[in-house]
Amino acid sequence: MNYGVRSMLLRTLAFAIVLEALLVPAVLFWPNFRDNIESLRGLMPFKAAREMLDQFGQAGAAGYVCGQQFFKACNTLGTAAAVLFAAGAVAGEAHRGTMELWLARPVSRKRLLLERWASGALCVVLPVFLTSATVPWLVTFVDEEIALKPMLLCAAHQSSLLLAFYSATFFFSTIGSNPLGIGFGMLMFTIFEFATYLIEKLTHLSIFRLADIPRFIAICTSERLDLAVVLPLLLVSVVFVGASLFAFERRVP
16 A cells, blocks of 8 residues: 555544544533533633533533534644644655655646645544544434534534644645644644633634534534635635645745
């Protein structure tokens, strides 16, 4: 098996296993959470956290699962995976001194870069869809029902945000040669944005407002994508991919 394909499969599998390992106990904990939500609310130090608990109580199992799968797991680990998968995509070749060998392949630079971008993007979004698809089956163990369609729509919404982070990091990798510095810088940025979400007066300035619990609950209720959010996020990805192609064509190994 080609090394690149094997690496992609391993990263996809590892990310999917981690997401599922977080999702299973979270779903099984739902009955205890539901029965003790008022007690838990009193323990929350932040207003934003108390509001999340209230949203869980109002939306039921679907809102709780969306909070666990998307807002908590995908917005944290998913964002980290997006950054780490992209940081070394091109900068890693320069850092290892293998850029010239990579460029020596008998294909165009455009194809080389798009293949590298696409393989990493699949590693980011495929686990989100695969694990979200297990939710309807998992909730049967706690006597709940959640349809597959809204979970897949929520996965698509979440993936649009993760792809934006991935594509931005990929661009910096295209113009840089220090994957560790690129990854660290982007991780600090995303951590700052997530922390900002929990600050009452700054929460509406956080990028993660685009993928918070109320949005996912609305998607589950309407069974429609929020195109006002998804399309601009996809446009961000397209712009960064275009900028990466432009920069890579002019890059000297």
